[in-house]
Amino acid sequence: MRVGVPREIKPDEYRVGLTPTAVREYVTHGHQVVVETGAGQGAGYADELYARAGASILPDAAAVFEAAELIVKVKEPQAVEWARLTDKHILFTYLHLAPDPAQADGLLASGCAAIAYETVTDDAGGLPLLAPMSEVAGRIAVFSAGETLLKHNGGMGLLLCGVPGVPPARICVLGGGVVGMNAARMAAGLGAEVVVLERSIPRMRELDNMFLGRILTRYSTLDAVEEEVLRADVVIGAVLTAGAAAPKLVRREHLAKMKPGSVLVDVSIDQGGCFETSRPTTHKDPTYTVDGVVHYCVANMPGAAPRTSSDALVHATLGFGLQIADRGLDALKRNKHLARGLNTLKGDVTHPAVAEALGKPFVDPYQAWVGR
Numbered sequence: 001m002r003v004g005v006p007r008e009i010k011p012d013e014y015r016v017g018l019t020p021t022a023v024r025e026y027v028t029h030g031h032q033v034v035v036e037t038g039a040g041q042g043a044g045y046a047d048e049l050y051a052r053a054g055a056s057i058l059p060d061a062a063a064v065f066e067a068a069e070l071i072v073k074v075k076e077p078q079a080v081e082w083a084r085l086t087d088k089h090i091l092f093t094y095l096h097l098a099p100d101p102a103q104a105d106g107l108l109a110s111g112c113a114a115i116a117y118e119t120v121t122d123d124a125g126g127l128p129l130l131a132p133m134s135e136v137a138g139r140i141a142v143f144s145a146g147e148t149l150l151k152h153n154g155g156m157g158l159l160l161c162g163v164p165g166v167p168p169a170r171i172c173v174l175g176g177g178v179v180g181m182n183a184a185r186m187a188a189g190l191g192a193e194v195v196v197l198e199r200s201i202p203r204m205r206e207l208d209n210m211f212l213g214r215i216l217t218r219y220s221t222l223d224a225v226e227e228e229v230l231r232a233d234v235v236i237g238a239v240l241t242a243g244a245a246a247p248k249l250v251r252r253e254h255l256a257k258m259k260p261g262s263v264l265v266d267v268s269i270d271q272g273g274c275f276e277t278s279r280p281t282t283h284k285d286p287t288y289t290v291d292g293v294v295h296y297c298v299a300n301m302p303g304a305a306p307r308t309s310s311d312a313l314v315h316a317t318l319g320f321g322l323q324i325a326d327r328g329l330d331a332l333k334r335n336k337h338l339a340r341g342l343n344t345l346k347g348d349v350t351h352p353a354v355a356e357a358l359g360k361p362f363v364d365p366y367q368a369w370v371g372r
């Protein structure tokens, strides 16, 4: 199959859909890979590295969409990209279609088969193509909290790790899933005092076994959240209720009772945020202060580390991408987890939750189209 990698055009996006290492894997499977010039530049991968891995470098996105059948990207296609998609294309990327009817209409009009990273599943009931970005975000959250705690960044002037004789910061992590566990790991590794609040008892058992007493776990009731938030120097919001907006666990009235110069990092901001006073910020202007509490609410935290994030994303997508390249849409018949990634096909919405969110009819991909 001909596989195409366009340069990402969403503002502040420096990740790339395939790294040179991944290109070599596709080429070894007998596929041709075309890469837009500069596609990997932001992640530190120059055109020469792609050429050495066996890709052809094309001068612009139009040439890549024209040449390729499988398009591998990172972010959802922008309007200019929908216009380049046709029914010959399979698109493999993050889509997040439910809140984005304009993009959905663009993809439906193109007739392409759009496979969304975020709805591909695994045997453990997880979302394997979302997890690597949650790992990156959870770890970055602790770096960002440590920076924000410093005086010149608006924080209370506390060194997160402390020094001998002076205690470290107390970090309260709300939600002990992928983001929360990675934040806890970083924070504990730096020597901070860490408490993780969770609703899932099996998950707390896992965390307890993982950290062997190095962190505290606490069941997340209203009382527990209030107590821990008021006691903390840093609160990291990492809760998720699948398919719903994040619950507002920290309310405006809590802020005045928190320590002045303490820091809230809202990783859940992409689901609306779990602090009442959160609003999305960018890496260029990441923080703002409400009632003396500094808020860090960057909506694309992994974007700060495009090299690590591209590598981690590609490791997660490679196996699925090769199945698509090797077998086309027949790969979906053989792999139910990949099939769950299919969001649109030949003008129909083929994912039940996406169809419901968009108010469009759901068409079962097996009965309707796959293999026709």
Ligand SMILES: NC(=O)c1ccc[n+]([C@@H]2O[C@H](COP(=O)([O-])OP(=O)(O)OC[C@H]3O[C@@H](n4cnc5c(N)ncnc54)[C@H](O)[C@@H]3O)[C@@H](O)[C@H]2O)c1
Pocket (backbone or CB within 6 Å): 131, 133, 134, 137, 174, 175, 176, 177, 178, 179, 180, 197, 198, 199, 200, 203, 220, 238, 239, 240, 241, 246, 247, 249, 266, 267, 268, 269, 270, 271, 298, 299, 300, 301, 302
């Ligand atoms: N801002 C970013 O750049 C960025 C990057 C990656 C992920 N995220 C977001 O981070 C959030 C967390 O992602 P994840 O992969 O860790 O999800 P996850 O499903 O692995 O973990 C969420 C955890 O929250 C727990 N939870 C739910 N309600 C709770 C409550 N009231 N109190 C305490 N815990 C509660 C769940 O039991 C679960 O363990 C998501 O909203 C995700 O979209 C943001």
